[in-house]
Amino acid sequence: MMNRMTTFILEEQYKETQPIVQETLKKAIIDIVGSIIAGSQTKEFKSAKDYAFELWKKGDCSVYLSSEKLNSVGAAFMNATMAGALRFDDSHSLINGPLGSIIFPAIFAISEDREVSGETFLSALLIGYEVGIRSEMIGNHSGSNIHQHCSWAAMGAGAGGSRVIGLPEDKIEYVLGSTEHYITYSPLMTSIDCSIDQSDVAAWGSMAGVNSSYLTEKGIERKGEHFSNSNLTISPDIQDIGREYLIKDLQFKLNMCQRGSKHLGLVKPFREVSNFEIRQKFLSLTEPIIGRKNSEQIIEMIIQLENIKNMREFATAINNLFLKEVV
Secondary structure, rough: HHHHHHHHHHOOOHOOOOOOHHHHHHHHHHHHHHHHHHHHHOOHHHHHHHHHHHHOOOOOOEOOOOOOOOOOHHHHHHHHHHHHHHOOOOOOOOOOOOHHHHHHHHHHHHHHHHOOOHHHHHHHHHHHHHHHHHHHHHHHOOOEEEEEEEOHHOOOOOHHHHHHHOOOOOHHHHHHHHHHHHOOOEEEEEEOOOHHHHHHHHHHHHHHHHHHHHHHHHOOOOOOOOOOHHHHOHHHHHHHOOOOOHHHEEEHHHHHHHOOOOOOOEEEEEOOOOHHHHHHHHHHHHHHHHOHHHHHHHHHHHHHHHHHHHHHHHHEEEEEEEEHHHO
16 A cells, blocks of 8 residues: 555656646645735734744745745745634545645745746645545544644645655655654643644644655655554545545635634535635735735636746745735
8 A cells, every 4th residue: 555655656647637636726726825825914923934034044945925035944834834824724524634734835845945847846736635635534543532633734745745856766655754753743632622723733744744855865764654554444535545536525614713713614625616716715815915916916827837837936926926015
């Protein structure tokens, strides 16, 4: 089964997938970028921003709505902080934790750092979602009286990151193993409603996915047990990677769920969400911050992502639109 997963990570191609898979992934990107832009106005992000630029070395990776850049680890952390701040990011019917707010910032940062094409980024992001969903399913499967309150989707961030970097098959297992070691993990009694603070794990999980990809490239070899053969048999959905796309059941949040709420808000599958609904939510989140014209231009740029030759140029173009309105 691990061989099937590593083959999927190595060979999956966005352009060869079904239209419904491609459409869902594009909708998810528009949605998470909207969440990041809106999250830039939160106290959580503003409190972390100054310290982040002191802590992480300046590099070539964009922090949304900032003229300054960080290295890939710092950029992933800050963009994920914004993405999860309002709990408006995507979810999935089969799991409990956040997805896009962990996976997207990590793979976006590595793709910008390595200057890969938009098509490579889309393939890596799809890999990230498919591995991340299955990782969460394994992590949430427990008969004990303990919640495994953890950013398991970071395993998807690491998987997608390994594809961007171009790690060989014998290294991919080490990326997953390193991510398993570095992600946040807080066992909580089942009497505690851990869904309330699930968004808190996004930034740390995203950073773990980036770190694991680069550390493995540098020679770190660490195996984990999360994707052991016994865990991979928990559900037929987990075993069907590369044949069945779980991203088709990705959930779109129609309304904002404030931090501390016990409810996830109104949701429905992305496949049932019209382009008009996607656009309207995006505009409602971004127009007050960057203006309607810039918001609409970002949507069009995302729709054309597979034609982008260099993700660094793409990231710079998007941030330039931000900075026309936000200085």
